[in-house]
Amino acid sequence: MEFEKHITIANSLTGDAHHSQNPIEQDADTRLRHAEAALQDATEWAQATLNSIGDAVITTDLACRVTYLNRVAEKLTGWVSLDAIGKPLPQVLTLVDGHTFLTATNPAQRAMEENRTVGLAMDCVLIRKDGSQLKVEDSAAPICNAEGCIKGAVIVFHDACHSPTQSSKLAYQAQHDALTGLPNRVLLAERLSRAIGLAKRHQHKVALIYLDLDAFKPINDSLGHAIGDALLKLVSDRLSDCVRDTDTICRHGGDEFVVLLSEIEQPQDAARIAQKIFSALAAPYRIDKHELSITTSIGISLYPDHGSDARSLLDNADMAMYHAKESGSNHFQLFRADMNALREQRGQIEFQLHRALKENALFLDFQPRVDIATGYLCSAEALVRWRNPALGLMQPSVFLPVAEARGLIGPIGHWVLHEACRQLQKWREQGAEIVPIAVNMSAMELRDKSLPARIAGILSETGLAAQFLELEVNELSLMYHPNDASIATLIELKQLGIRIAIDDFGAGSDSLKRLKCIPNDTLIIAPCFIHDMLENLENASFTKALINFGQNLTMRVIAKGVETQAQLDHLKLQGCDGAQGFLFGKPLSATDFRALLGPERPQWPLNNQGLQSEPPNKYQRIRPDS
Numbered sequence: 001m002e003f004e005k006h007i008t009i010a011n012s013l014t015g016d017a018h019h020s021q022n023p024i025e026q027d028a029d030t031r032l033r034h035a036e037a038a039l040q041d042a043t044e045w046a047q048a049t050l051n052s053i054g055d056a057v058i059t060t061d062l063a064c065r066v067t068y069l070n071r072v073a074e075k076l077t078g079w080v081s082l083d084a085i086g087k088p089l090p091q092v093l094t095l096v097d098g099h100t101f102l103t104a105t106n107p108a109q110r111a112m113e114e115n116r117t118v119g120l121a122m123d124c125v126l127i128r129k130d131g132s133q134l135k136v137e138d139s140a141a142p143i144c145n146a147e148g149c150i151k152g153a154v155i156v157f158h159d160a161c162h163s164p165t166q167s168s169k170l171a172y173q174a175q176h177d178a179l180t181g182l183p184n185r186v187l188l189a190e191r192l193s194r195a196i197g198l199a200k201r202h203q204h205k206v207a208l209i210y211l212d213l214d215a216f217k218p219i220n221d222s223l224g225h226a227i228g229d230a231l232l233k234l235v236s237d238r239l240s241d242c243v244r245d246t247d248t249i250c251r252h253g254g255d256e257f258v259v260l261l262s263e264i265e266q267p268q269d270a271a272r273i274a275q276k277i278f279s280a281l282a283a284p285y286r287i288d289k290h291e292l293s294i295t296t297s298i299g300i301s302l303y304p305d306h307g308s309d310a311r312s313l314l315d316n317a318d319m320a321m322y323h324a325k326e327s328g329s330n331h332f333q334l335f336r337a338d339m340n341a342l343r344e345q346r347g348q349i350e351f352q353l354h355r356a357l358k359e360n361a362l363f364l365d366f367q368p369r370v371d372i373a374t375g376y377l378c379s380a381e382a383l384v385r386w387r388n389p390a391l392g393l394m395q396p397s398v399f400l401p402v403a404e405a406r407g408l409i410g411p412i413g414h415w416v417l418h419e420a421c422r423q424l425q426k427w428r429e430q431g432a433e434i435v436p437i438a439v440n441m442s443a444m445e446l447r448d449k450s451l452p453a454r455i456a457g458i459l460s461e462t463g464l465a466a467q468f469l470e471l472e473v474n475e476l477s478l479m480y481h482p483n484d485a486s487i488a489t490l491i492e493l494k495q496l497g498i499r500i501a502i503d504d505f506g507a508g509s510d511s512l513k514r515l516k517c518i519p520n521d522t523l524i525i526a527p528c529f530i531h532d533m534l535e536n537l538e539n540a541s542f543t544k545a546l547i548n549f550g551q552n553l554t555m556r557v558i559a560k561g562v563e564t565q566a567q568l569d570h571l572k573l574q575g576c577d578g579a580q581g582f583l584f585g586k587p588l589s590a591t592d593f594r595a596l597l598g599p600e601r602p603q604w605p606l607n608n609q610g611l612q613s614e615p616p617n618k619y620q621r622i623r624p625d626s
């Protein structure tokens, strides 16, 4: 309201005051005199008002030349009206970024270009006429005449140095992230509250973009913290290029960033920035000799739609981010009220996982893998599930991220390994024709140097022969650093006779050249290539190349996520060894999977090249078209 008053007053100062029409019969001279008097009155009233308010006010014409300064503006800038009027605005109101000291965007220019109220750049410092500096804040708006044509701009600002410590180095450190130099969560909270205040006054929206790097953890775990840090710095640079200087980018902790868009008109504006962020972060990162790729998940909340205070907006953007993550990489999600239920669920998951481990509430499903040449079962993947007393059956994508974040992945991984070996050996002792079972390993588990000894212990305790265990390691978690301790662990495991598989192969950009350093037997092609290989020629060629490449390195190549007969036919034509996917069956319970093993089947033979199919009459056919 107060700001609108400034604009009305300022209109009169730029000579655009509008006076009402007098009756036709009135003498022209009298009308002119009245009009002049009215204008004089309005101008004097405006001057008096503007000089009595606490904020500094400067108006400009269309060419951004100063047309007026009130007393506070004179005091803050150090310019007297007489000298300032007619000068270009940046000369009188010299604004720079408080940290870089680079020239800040001219707010009047922007307000006129965008025809709306805009905020000054964050951390804006005014260089006064005598060279001294002053932290200032507030906004600029276009001045329009009665016909709505823009005639100039008005800038309203005030001294933002509330306390002398604010400009000190200590205060800077308390408000910024030491690694990236970005504002930290303390400063974000302050700016968010300020942005909410301004949005309330000027009737616009504020957007919070909560961003989490999907694959940062495996990179940091496998390549080390120096590379992880360098990556975070590059990410923060790229983020800075995506937004305006009136917006704030904050490192919220770890691999999480928050972007505050302080003035948006509609949700689509935030969505546009989210897309911009995806493309900016998608290009490969060159760090030392590594070429890294990352994807991102983004959650968005808006003021006033999704919360009226900083805390709820942040929580809700975070919540939306978790939902985006579940949709896969490079997705963004706008907050919805029903997401709050999930927040409670996450808290419960963490609390209950501890108990689940003690009370044996976890169990394994087994998803068949099929030999493409013969159509017979050749192995299976063990997939962990959790029957939660309060929340029902839970998939690993829901509780494993919580387990990783809370340091529970070690005990869960150990349980899975033990259970897979125990179950397989039990079936074997019952006379079943067992096949090797693949167990997924997280990057974190692989960094545990005691893993080979632990697995050797599990094998000897359960009595399972090592060749029936295959460890599946996600490509991203070990592709980047061939000399990493994880590779040494894998070599040790291989020496125990355990098979090694690289899961989701193809997603990392420099995977091929690093593959030869890893002692693996099986290459599992990531489902993203299989899903659209029939429509997408590029993915079809890549899949074909991977099959040839893997087989030339004497690996068995398995396509994951096979859902249609056409995909299977195509893979068969390319000579792919194995396939896993809903076409053959969803993950099965232990009882249902046991039925596939058939009581009289002989032991599945193995050799160096990988699993070999036996003559057809010995094995149960599960190929769907048979």
Ligand code: C2E
Pocket (backbone or CB within 6 Å): 367, 382, 383, 384, 395, 396, 397, 400, 413, 416, 439, 440, 441, 442, 503, 560, 561, 562, 563, 580, 581, 582, 583, 587
């Ligand atoms: P993954 O290793 O890629 O496992 C395969 C996932 O793909 C399974 O999801 C499976 O249900 C799904 N899937 C299989 N065939 C198809 C198909 O044709 N189409 C589609 N759309 N999906 C298919 P699930 O069971 O939800 O497991 C998700 C992920 O959780 C696994 O992905 C794995 O990375 C992780 N995971 C599961 N169990 C464990 C475990 O015991 N330890 C660790 N560290 N990770 C595990």
Ligand code: MG
Pocket (backbone or CB within 6 Å): 381, 440, 472, 503
């Ligand atoms: Mg897997």
